[in-house]
Amino acid sequence: MKKEIFDYYANKVAQNFGLTQEELFTKNRSRDYVDARWILYYICIERPISKASIQKFMFENGFSVGSTTILRGYKEAKKLIEEDSDYKALVDNIIQE
Secondary structure (H helix, E strand, O other), rough: OHHHHHHHHHHHHHHHHHOOOHHHHHOOHHHHHHHHHHHHHHHHHOOOOOOHHHHHHHHHOOOOOHHHHHHHHHHHHHHHHOOEEEHHHHHHHHOOO
C-alpha cells in the first residue's frame, strides 16, 4: 500500500515540476530536479512513510539515496514551503488530490 502511495506522489510531483517520473529519479542536480525530490521526501514523510521505505522505493526506481539525504531534503523542503506560498500551494494541491 505504501508503494502505491509513494508512486502516486512521485507522479504528481513530477507532473507539477514538468518532469517525467523517470527524470525525477535521475542523478540530475539541476534546481528543478532537486526541489522536486525534496518535495517528494517532504510529502512522503508527512504522510507518514518511513525514511527507510522512501529509500527503498527510490532505489527501486533507480535512484540510490541515503536516509540523511532524505532528512536534509525534508528540512529544505519544509523551509521552501514556509517561505514560499507557491510551494505551499503546490504541496497542498498534491496532498488534496
